[in-house]
Amino acid sequence: MFACGAGASSSAPPEIPVLGSDATCADRAQARPVCLQAVEARCASLNGSCEATCQPRLGPGSDEKSPALRGDLEEERCRQGCRETAQACRRSLLGRCPTVC
Numbered sequence: 209m210f211a212c213g214a215g216a217s218s219s220a221p222p223e224i225p226v227l228g229s230d231a232t233c234a235d236r237a238q239a240r241p242v243c244l245q246a247v248e249a250r251c252a253s254l255n256g257s258c259e260a261t262c263q264p265r266l267g268p269g270s271d272e273k274s275p276a277l278r279g280d281l282e283e284e285r286c287r288q289g290c291r292e293t294a295q296a297c298r299r300s301l302l303g304r305c306p307t308v309c
Contacts, residue, residue: 222246224304233309243305251297258290 224246225239262283 222249224250224301225306227306231306236306237308239306240308244302247298247301247305250301251294254297255290255294258293259287262286262290 222242222245225243227235227239231239
């Protein structure tokens with residue numbers, strides 16, 4: 209099991225297939241698309257869990273009718289951090305997918 213995608217979703221992301229050292233080219237070709245889908249699902253789950261915590265915050269001297277721009281900036285910064293984390297998740301897990309011969 210990998211650390212990426214350990215979000216709180218109701219359905220677990222698909223498992224990333226692991227091939228033995230004796231895997232044939234056909235085994236690798238069959239496992240690669242499954243692996244790529246599992247990586248995408250796992251990292252999307254991580255991103256969704258992260259973005260769910262990015263709530264707009266009211267800045268000093270603001271109220272709900274006229275929120276300060278600072279709160280919007282903090283929310284966008286949080287979402288950008290989530291996107292960067294999901295991209296790092298993809299990069300780290302894609303290397304574990306089998307390559308085609």
